[in-house]
Every structure is written in structure tokens, then in C-alpha cells.
Amino acid sequence: MTTHSEPSDLDILLDSGHEDEIRSFLRLLQRDELIELLQELSTPHRAKIFSYLHPSDLADFLTQLPEVEWNAVLEELDHEALSDLLSELEDPEIQRLLQMIQHQELPAILSDMESDDAADILGELSEQQALAILKQMPDEESDPIEKLLQYPEDSAGGLMQTELIAVPTTYSVSETIEAIRMLAEKDDDLDIYEIFVIDERHRLEGQISLKTLILADPTSTLGGLLDAEHYWVHPELDQEEVADYFQKYDLISLPVVDKGHHLLGRITVDDVVNVIEEEASEDILQLAGANKQDLVYDKILRSVMLRIPWLFTNLGGGLLTGYLMWLYKATLSEILALITFVPVITGMGGNVGTQSSSITVRGFAINRIDLSNFGRYLFKEMRVGALLGVLCGGSLMLIGYLWHGNPMLGVVVGSSLFMAMTLAAITGSLFPAFFTRIKIDPALASGPFVTTINDVTGILIYLTTATIFRQWLLH
Amino acid sequence: MTTHSEPSDLDILLDSGHEDEIRSFLRLLQRDELIELLQELSTPHRAKIFSYLHPSDLADFLTQLPEVEWNAVLEELDHEALSDLLSELEDPEIQRLLQMIQHQELPAILSDMESDDAADILGELSEQQALAILKQMPDEESDPIEKLLQYPEDSAGGLMQTELIAVPTTYSVSETIEAIRMLAEKDDDLDIYEIFVIDERHRLEGQISLKTLILADPTSTLGGLLDAEHYWVHPELDQEEVADYFQKYDLISLPVVDKGHHLLGRITVDDVVNVIEEEASEDILQLAGANKQDLVYDKILRSVMLRIPWLFTNLGGGLLTGYLMWLYKATLSEILALITFVPVITGMGGNVGTQSSSITVRGFAINRIDLSNFGRYLFKEMRVGALLGVLCGGSLMLIGYLWHGNPMLGVVVGSSLFMAMTLAAITGSLFPAFFTRIKIDPALASGPFVTTINDVTGILIYLTTATIFRQWLLH
Missing domain, CATH: 1.25.60.10 (MgtE N-terminal domain-like)
Known part of the structure; x- marks a missing residue:
């Protein structure tokens, strides 16, 4: 069957x-x-x-x-x-x-x-x-x-792409439509939202939207129809700044001209949408010490090579922190309760620092922050860090006292946390600004530095404070 | 003068x-x-x-x-x-x-x-x-x-905006241009890239680009000119998915229809560009336990309130880690050299975990990863984490031996780091996937969980390993 x-x-x-x-x-x-x-x-x-x-x-x-x-x-x-x-x-x-x-x-x-x-x-x-x-x-x-x-x-x-419609100023609207028709017949997928108007030496004079063209008298010449506002860029401009133009001026396309203002091509908004997403991916991953390439599935070795420099930086930072603890081993072995707060001190400093550096990196990326208003922003982050330090340090003070029954221990761990967090907010904001200033991508550079520096300074503050108050802690 | x-x-x-x-x-x-x-x-x-x-x-x-x-x-x-x-x-x-x-x-x-x-x-x-x-x-x-x-x-x-051009299928091209002219006279700032074609009950039939319109015979009716491909969305759709439509299909505008397919409005690409940037900002800041609102300068208290929950979560995690160290205080006080590696173990686990979770969160956000291919991706991250663990653990093994002159100490810290890093890569990938699955924003939820869990598991692995090998470490 x-x-x-x-x-x-x-x-x-x-x-x-x-x-x-x-x-x-x-x-x-x-x-x-x-x-x-x-x-x-x-x-x-x-x-x-x-x-x-x-x-x-x-x-x-x-x-x-x-x-x-x-x-x-x-x-x-x-x-x-x-x-x-x-x-x-x-x-x-x-x-x-x-x-x-x-x-x-x-x-x-x-x-x-x-x-x-x-x-x-x-x-x-x-x-x-x-x-x-x-x-x-x-x-x-x-x-x-x-x-x-x-x-x-x-x-x-x-x-940019070189496919576009460019016609001389002297053309009439109907001649222009004929030119569009000829190009569209050759390349029927071509997206046309505006036409570019050029002079006899192919220099960009301006642009006209299809809407203007469709509503214009067919016999009028293009010279009088140019959009009041039009923008252009040079080919060397970084793609992030190109994306800024589109975002700021709500553009659909943007002509690219050379130094002599000759029309070279046009950039369309669909490519810019991808740029914005790509740049955001890059920032997100670089802040974590990873890389855009990591979004690809199957290149294990490449992923490892891209992530290892930053992990080794942090390995060094962690060892330096450990070495500082070793220097203070006399204090630590006498007052063993102190070691129970090491993870809190390093962890919290790292967290506040990461918050501040993420905000700073993103703020620079979307032009919310620039070097001229950075001072105001730094002052805000410092106050936020200090206030967070008061809240977390205060809680830790109480916990330290109740846990080990030593009020002075509470004071030492609480005040150390407060200092470490305030400082972390400052370094977390300063480093990205510094890297922006010296034209290094702040997302790439800030991650490792901020984490390592906050670990080291946190533990230094903590152990120094503990050593100063040593005699009261021993009671 | x-x-x-x-x-x-x-x-x-x-x-x-x-x-x-x-x-x-x-x-x-x-x-x-x-x-x-x-x-x-x-x-x-x-x-x-x-x-x-x-x-x-x-x-x-x-x-x-x-x-x-x-x-x-x-x-x-x-x-x-x-x-x-x-x-x-x-x-x-x-x-x-x-x-x-x-x-x-x-x-x-x-x-x-x-x-x-x-x-x-x-x-x-x-x-x-x-x-x-x-x-x-x-x-x-x-x-x-x-x-x-x-x-x-x-x-x-x-x-969406309600300003748009919608004309009946029965209109001719020239009647349509007249309709555009009338609307443009009332609202000369209106951007028009395409017109929407509707039936007698205002249901969306399709759309026609201005390019098609300008090249068409003025007497032909719209019914025959509709774009072969056209997309629409319902008003409830999340803005991230709207942005996906624009990105995937390179759209300039997208009509919004109700359940009966009646045309409600249109979304234009300039708004979508802002959505993509906004969603990326949100992810970047939430991964760091901060918030979009933090990009505003002067609301100190609001920033503090938004960041404190995640800092308290981490304070708890750090204290739990410290408590675990306290449980192992016998081992730690006998072999004080062990404490010098605590910052490395917690720090490196945290870093690898953050790398994995950032990649996973971003991968889900840009649709590079979804629940159907997540297994393949997880397997990759696990292997990357293990390989990174071998490299960092191997280095630490050597350092541990050379620093404290005890080969067994090297073995303990090196193998613990290897295990902690491998596990961190796995948890760092699993948590965002889990939160995506239960429809909680993974960027919001993953940061605190991943960091806390990796701190705790890292220290547990380390101190347990050290306790097992205790007698060789004491030599």
C-alpha cells in the first residue's frame, strides 16, 4: 500500500x-x-x-x-x-x-x-x-x-554610494523628471528621495526633495527650488559624526563632497541606522572588555585573543591588590575579621566606578557631555558617589559592628567604603574624559583602568585606615 | 574720548x-x-x-x-x-x-x-x-x-504621527498629486516620501513611493502602482521591534494599522534613529547598574535612588563572600598567603562574567542570538571561558608558586581561577538568556546577579580547593 x-x-x-x-x-x-x-x-x-x-x-x-x-x-x-x-x-x-x-x-x-x-x-x-x-x-x-x-x-x-541623481541648475523640472526616469530604467531598485543640483563643474549647489519637485511647475528651473537648508560632509569624516548629522537634522540622505565641493556620492539613512547600532554594540562590549567580533559565533581563538589583554591587565591589578594585602599582613593576621570586608570594599568601588564610567562614555558618545560641560557633570557624579557612599558605608558600619561586635571595626569599614566609593565615582568619570581628550576611544580604554585603579585604591584606603586604628580594633 | x-x-x-x-x-x-x-x-x-x-x-x-x-x-x-x-x-x-x-x-x-x-x-x-x-x-x-x-x-x-497622505485606490496619479499639494499648502514642513493607498473604509491597501508617482503616467490609477513589498505594524508593538522593521527592510516610513487594518498613522525613520540610540543607552547603563536618567545632569537624588538597589544587592553579595571567608577562617589564618589571591579570584570571575553577559545581552538586543540558537552560543562562550581560564589560571599558578615559594599553592590558586572563570562564562551567558525567556529585560537584571553570583561561587571554589589541599599548603 x-x-x-x-x-x-x-x-x-x-x-x-x-x-x-x-x-x-x-x-x-x-x-x-x-x-x-x-x-x-x-x-x-x-x-x-x-x-x-x-x-x-x-x-x-x-x-x-x-x-x-x-x-x-x-x-x-x-x-x-x-x-x-x-x-x-x-x-x-x-x-x-x-x-x-x-x-x-x-x-x-x-x-x-x-x-x-x-x-x-x-x-x-x-x-x-x-x-x-x-x-x-x-x-x-x-x-x-x-x-x-x-x-x-x-x-x-x-x-557613501555613487548611485544618485545629479542635474544642472539650469534644468527644468520636466527635464529633471526625464533624467530620473532614465536612471530608474537602468537601475529600478534605486531609492530616490531627493535630487542633487550641481553647477557646470559638478560642484554641489544644493538639493531638492522629490516632494518639492512633484509640486513644482514643470517648466520652472531648478535654481529657484533649492531646499533652504542643506548639509554636506567630506569623505574623511568619521562615521559616528556622519550619524550625528542624520540624527541632528533628521536627514534621509546626505551628499559627500570633496575639498573643491564636487559631488562624490551620497549616504542614505538605512546605512546610518546600522552605524548607530554598530557603534553602540562596540561601546557596550568594549566597556566590558569584550569586542564586537565576539558577537560572531565560532571563532573561539579570536575571542580569546581579543579578551585576554584586558583580563591580564586585571590579573595584574588583582595581584597588586593582593600584594598590598600581603604588605599589611601583620594587621590582617592580628585582626582576621578585617579580611571579611575585602570583597565588599573592592566590589563596591568597582561597581560605582563602572556606573560612572559607563555614564561618561555614553554621555560623550551621544554628545550629552563634552569637554566644555564636563566639570558640571563631574561635580554631579562626585556628589552622587559621595551620597551612595554615605548610604552604603553607613549600612556597612552598622553591619561591621553587629557582626564582629567591635564598634571601631564598623567605623573603619564604613568610612573606608565611603571614601572608596566617592573616589571611584571621580576616577570613573575622569578616565573616560581623559581618554576622550587625548583622542583614545574611552569605551576601549576605560574598562580595564577604572576597575584596576578602584580595586587598588579601595584596598589601600581600607588597610591604611585599619592600620591607623589598629589599637582600637585589637580591643 | x-x-x-x-x-x-x-x-x-x-x-x-x-x-x-x-x-x-x-x-x-x-x-x-x-x-x-x-x-x-x-x-x-x-x-x-x-x-x-x-x-x-x-x-x-x-x-x-x-x-x-x-x-x-x-x-x-x-x-x-x-x-x-x-x-x-x-x-x-x-x-x-x-x-x-x-x-x-x-x-x-x-x-x-x-x-x-x-x-x-x-x-x-x-x-x-x-x-x-x-x-x-x-x-x-x-x-x-x-x-x-x-x-x-x-x-x-x-x-507614530497622524500627518500623512492617504488616498483612495481609485485616484489617478494627477488627483493624488493635487491631494499632496493641498496638504503641503496647509503644512509646508511635512516630510513626504511615500503615499498610502486606502480602500473606501480607510483600510490600508499598500503604499507608493514618490519616485514611482513622479515617473507614472498622470492618468493611471493608483491600484496598479502599489509597491510589491510593504510592511505595517499594530500600535501596541514595542518600539524596539519597530526599529527592527526599519533596520531589516531599510524603511523610510512604516504605516501603523489597527486590528481591522484601518490606517492610524505612520512612523518615520528619524524617530526610529532616536529609538535605536535610546535603547542602546538604556542597555549600556543598565548593564552597569545605572540608568538612562543618569544622563541628565542635575538630579542627584534621583540618580542615587536609581542606583542604590543594585549597589545594595552587591553589598549583600560582597558580605556573603566575606562571610564565606569567615567560615574558612581556620584555613585562612593558618595559610595567610591565601588571602593575597582573593582579589584576583573574585575580580577575574566578575570580569569574565561581565564580558559574557554583555555579549549575550547585546546579542539578544540586535537579534544575533535568540533562544533557538542560544545553545550553540553558550557552548562557544563556555569554551572561550575555559581557554581564558587556562591562560590566566596557568599564569597565576606560576606566580603563586614563585611568590610564596609553594608549588601546591600555585596549583590551588591556578586551578581555582580556571574553574571560577569557566563557571563565570557560563553563568554570565545563562542569566541574560533566562531573563529574556521569562520576559524580564536582561540588561536590567543581569548586571547585579552575574556579579554577585560569580563573586560567591569564585570564593567558594577557591576556599574549598584550598581546604582540600590544606595539608600540602602548610608544608
């Missing part, structure tokens, strides 16, 4: 070819439901679904899939789909995909891509490989990519 | 009234240069500069200014400028400004604002005050704001 598998509702839907309904159905699926569905489907139906998926969803699916199954998926994708997929993937997966794609296919795949994405992909390859691929592309496509490759990845030049 | 002050270049420029040149001049100034300039200028010239500044730059200037000087600035601004300014300010400064503005002026100021910004401002006031102001506004303006006020600030409904 053979069993006939009945066609499921999904099969019927897929075979019906009702694009709208298929899309609606797919959109309503949760991410894991979609992945489960794709894993269960037969190859032809899976290929059909791929064609309806947004490349970003396809990228998600692939990322979740074990590497051995990648080939089966890639075989179902044409050049255009591969090009869209590559644009959506991130570093480690791009590398992995590039290893699987035949390099002779890359010129065709890159030709389908926007110039900034293509440059990002080529940037992942060795210079030699990249040049070999560029040589196989038509000059009109490889030239802009080659130019983009000259800029650092995290600069305005690294973010 | 009287001195005549010569008119400066800037005076001449300002008096010339060459708008373009004044804007160019202002744009080239650094932030602090601009602030310095504004502070030096005479009142009439300052007012002139204000009118050329982007409201965001004006907001920056005001934020830097001591509160006593605010009134002098506010007097130079009309309702429209005040409305723009309020839209650009953040929480604490909005509060401060609202206290200075006469509340009878607020209806007029809010009328000039986009609905989402107006709702945000009213959300800062008491319900009573907000209602009183809404009553003084024309119904057509207060109704949409009142509706927006019903949604939580951090939901799709809280982000």
Missing part, C-alpha cells in the same frame, strides 16, 4: 501563484516559524518561497542554517538573489559565502549591487583578489567601486 | 541679509565656536542668528546655557520657533522649558507641532494640565493628539 501525501494548504497557495497572498502569508510568520517551514519544504517549493522573501529574511534564514546546508540553498539562487543576499549579510557570513561562491561569478554578482555594498564585499577579500574581480567588470561599474575602496570603511567615504 | 567699535565682518554679513552666505558661515562653525559666538553677540544680532539656525542647533545652545539665561533667549523666539525648539529638546530640558513658557501660550505652540511631538510634550505634563491645553486647541488639532496620548510612549502608537 502506498500513501499519497495530500497537498497542504501551503502547497495549494504556492501553486496558485497569488503573489499578494503568498507575501501576506509569509509576513505573518514569526522568524522561527519561517525557518521551520523552509526546512520542511521540498526543494522546488523552497525555491519559490525564496523568490518572495525579502533578502533580509533570506539572510536570517541562512545565518540560522548549519554551514553544510548552505550549498543547497545557494544553488537555488540566481545572480541577482545572491547579490541581494550578500548585501544583507554581515562580516563572518559574508566571508563564509564568498568561500562558497565561484569567484568567476563574483563580477556578475557585484554588478547587480549598489556601489557601497559592492565595495564592502570586495573589502573583505585580499587586495589581489579584489583587483582581479574588478578587472573582469565593465569600467563604468568598476571605476566607482574602486574609488570607494580608497576610503576607510568607517568614514563618510566608506558609507 | 569715546571709542567707536568698528563693525566686525560678522556684523556686515548679518546686516547684508545674504541668507545663503550666513547659513554657510554658521554651518562651518564647530559647536563650541557657535555657542561662544552666540554668547558674545548683541541681542538683535543673536535673534537674527537664531532665525538661521536649525532648531536642533538652537536646542544644543540652550542646553549648554545656564538656566538663568534661558529667559533672555526665549524672549527672542516666536511661537513657531518655540514649537520647533521643543520638538528637538529632550526630557529634562522639556520640563524646564515648560516651566518657563506661559501655559496659555502652549495651545498655539503645540498647534505648530507634528502630532507625535505634541503628544510627547503633553505626556510630560500632568493629565489635568494636558487636558486643559487640549481643550483650548481646535478639535481637528487636538483629536489626533488625544488619540496618540493613549499609546505608551515606547510603542509603535507612541512613535
